[in-house]
Amino acid sequence: MRLVKALKRFCLITMCFFAAITGLKAQDFMVNIPNRSQISLNGKWECIIDPVDVGIKKWKSLYKDVPNNKDHRTEYAFISSNTLNVPGDFNSQRPELKFYESTVWYKKVINVKKKKGKRLFLYFDAVNYVSDVFLNSEKLGSHEGGFTPFQFEITNKVKDGENAIIIRVNNRRQKEGVPALGYDWVNYGGITRDVRLVETNETFIEDYFVQLKKGSGKRIEGYIQLNGSKLLQKISIKIPEAKINHTATTDHKGNAKISIDKKLELWSPSNPKLYRVIIQSETDSIEEHIGFRSISTNGTEIILNGQPIFLKGVNFHEEASERASRAYTKEDAKKHLNMAQELGCNFIRTAHYPQNEYVVRLAEEMGFMLWEEIPVFQGISFGNKKTVTLANKQLTEMLRRDKNRCAVIIWSVSNETYPNHTRTSVLKSLVDSCRVIDNTRLVSTALNKYEKKGNVFTIKDDLIEALDVIGMNQYLGWYNGWTVSPEDIVWKSEYNKPLIISEFGAEALYGHHGSNDDTSSWSEEFQETFYRKQITMQKNIPFLSGTCPWTLIDFRSPLRLHPIYQDYWNRKGLLSEQGYRKKAWYVMKAYYDTIK
Ligand code: GCB
Numbered sequence: 096m097r098l099v100k101a102l103k104r105f106c107l108i109t110m111c112f113f114a115a116i117t118g119l120k121a122q123d124f125m126v127n128i129p130n131r132s133q134i135s136l137n138g139k140w141e142c143i144i145d146p147v148d149v150g151i152k153k154w155k156s157l158y159k160d161v162p163n164n165k166d167h168r169t170e171y172a173f174i175s176s177n178t179l180n181v182p183g184d185f186n187s188q189r190p191e192l193k194f195y196e197s198t199v200w201y202k203k204v205i206n207v208k209k210k211k212g213k214r215l216f217l218y219f220d221a222v223n224y225v226s227d228v229f230l231n232s233e234k235l236g237s238h239e240g241g242f243t244p245f246q247f248e249i250t251n252k253v254k255d256g257e258n259a260i261i262i263r264v265n266n267r268r269q270k271e272g273v274p275a276l277g278y279d280w281v282n283y284g285g286i287t288r289d290v291r292l293v294e295t296n297e298t299f300i301e302d303y304f305v306q307l308k309k310g311s312g313k314r315i316e317g318y319i320q321l322n323g324s325k326l327l328q329k330i331s332i333k334i335p336e337a338k339i340n341h342t343a344t345t346d347h348k349g350n351a352k353i354s355i356d357k358k359l360e361l362w363s364p365s366n367p368k369l370y371r372v373i374i375q376s377e378t379d380s381i382e383e384h385i386g387f388r389s390i391s392t393n394g395t396e397i398i399l400n401g402q403p404i405f406l407k408g409v410n411f412h413e414e415a416s417e418r419a420s421r422a423y424t425k426e427d428a429k430k431h432l433n434m435a436q437e438l439g440c441n442f443i444r445t446a447h448y449p450q451n452e453y454v455v456r457l458a459e460e461m462g463f464m465l466w467e468e469i470p471v472f473q474g475i476s477f478g479n480k481k482t483v484t485l486a487n488k489q490l491t492e493m494l495r496r497d498k499n500r501c502a503v504i505i506w507s508v509s510n511e512t513y514p515n516h517t518r519t520s521v522l523k524s525l526v527d528s529c530r531v532i533d534n535t536r537l538v539s540t541a542l543n544k545y546e547k548k549g550n551v552f553t554i555k556d557d558l559i560e561a562l563d564v565i566g567m568n569q570y571l572g573w574y575n576g577w578t579v580s581p582e583d584i585v586w587k588s589e590y591n592k593p594l595i596i597s598e599f600g601a602e603a604l605y606g607h608h609g610s611n612d613d614t615s616s617w618s619e620e621f622q623e624t625f626y627r628k629q630i631t632m633q634k635n636i637p638f639l640s641g642t643c644p645w646t647l648i649d650f651r652s653p654l655r656l657h658p659i660y661q662d663y664w665n666r667k668g669l670l671s672e673q674g675y676r677k678k679a680w681y682v683m684k685a686y687y688d689t690i691k
Contacts, residue, residue: 184283187420220288298323321349362386406641439687605671
């Protein structure tokens with residue numbers, strides 16, 4: 096008995112220590128979603144639009160229903176006729192909220208029947224940007240960051256019968272936030288992804304990592320982590336199709352390392368093979384589809400399963416452009432991915448933040464390799480401790496969610512940051528954190544600075560030493576025109592590493608036509624010519640291993656104010672917001688078709 100108590104204390108101390116060093120609260124440990132018993136909390140939520148945060152002082156009474164008398168004098172209350180859809184950004188649901196960046200309160204009443212020996216978690220796939228979560232009159236906690244999941248355990252807080260879940264969501268930009276103040280997309284606020292109530296047994300499988308060891312085509316390495324009071328258990332990993340039935344025992348921290356040697360059919364864009372994997376402990380069981388592949392570099396080449404591969408990429412935002420809102424359904428994901436497939440892509444950069452799990456899982460099934468990035472975007476306060484902790488936290492949350500997705504081949508720690516000592520040391524520390532959690536993938540970042548001398552453009556940045564792959568955004572031919580003819584440009588790199596052009600693009604309004612020369616900007620012909628010139632230039636880069644047009648489809652942005660051609664749309668899409676192909680689409684498609 097004393098031993099059990101001592102063990103429990105030890106575990107608690109270890110958990111607190113872990114929490115202290117990573118900046119995560121204990122409740123941030125995640126229940127893995129696949130095949131868990133869960134109730135969707137999607138649907139209509141009552142709401143209060145609160146531009147000046149009156150509710151901050153009132154939340155303690157918010158869970159109560161207002162008197163059933165329309166003459167009551169409670170000014171601040173939820174009423175059932177005022178609702179917003181969840182998931183969904185609030186900006187696109189009401190015209191008056193189009194560019195709203197402040198607070199909205201949400202409420203949903205759930206009916207709970209408590210079960211002995213079961214634990215309950217309130218799980219949010221993402222809420223943008225800060226959320227304060229309450230259960231009845233109690234605050235459960237807060238979360239900052241708009242694109243990663245978080246949860247609260249409510250096992251001992253929930254009561255039998257009706258319970259009110261209340262959330263204050265605020266999407267105001269913050270100088271010390273991640274992202275910070277300025278970015279070229281709509282700051283869609285609200286409960287933007289699915290919400291669920293997840294049930295687990297008292298001790299459950301909290302985490303697992305089941306991927307091929309770095310550099311190996313046949314050794315699975317990883318771990319299984321339990322959470323609860325029965326941490327010493329027998330566990331197993333079964334992959335029936337590959338005749339794997341591996342058993343192990345967890346240690347007193349609930350952790351079991353795994354190592355399995357087996358020749359497997361490898362995942363690749365041309366054969367996106369996924370295996371049914373069953374992870375079992377004495378008290379829990381999880382089923383997943385997992386793929387196995389190896390990814391590495393050799394000099395300036397990217398190597399997938401032992402063979403060099405060129406990344407035929409494209410960028411897109413998590414936006415359903417045709418209805419001008421955040422994208423959040425499986426159908427939305429399918430739409431984007433079908434478009435990318437039609438373009439001939441095998442690679443997607445999910446700009447500029449982790450997109451919803453539908454995108455990632457479907458991309459994996461369809462055979463796309465992925466670059467996933469945290470929103471460390473221009474203008475980040477690298478000198479600020481809170482910002483750095485937040486960036487680290489978002490990175491941890493992204494890796495925790497997607498580290499078993501073999502489609503993800505590159506983690507990116509930032510986009511277009513200005514090189515200086517503080518920035519470089521912070522980004523290097525993010526790269527290190529990445530490798531500690533997952534050393535099987537490549538790490539990159541999207542840079543946008545290079546040295547120009549005449550026609551020679553040299554890539555040079557102290558950060559690159561720490562990276563596996565160089566990402567370079569360049570807008571030659573658009574923002575400052577072609578200062579040197581594309582065919583004369585010589586790109587040089589001081590590093591023997593692969594380069595991906597992570598962004599390039601020019602704007603065109605679908606249906607607007609002009610001549611083929613550079614004076615008729617905004618026309619489809621201008622963009623078409625621009626793409627031809629970019630491809631000519633890119634073909635001359637001997638260390639180029641991939642490219643990613645910016646972007647697949649026009650997207651909304653409050654920064655894009657050209658009254659005729661933009662009207663709050665970034666028009667660099669190869670497709671219009673309704674999905675119509677611009678002329679440049681065919682140029683890119685033809686180029687990709689030539690690369691086998
Ligand atoms: C960039 C940014 C991207 C913008 C794009 C543009 O470099 O990374 O977020 O949307 O340029 O259109 O200028």
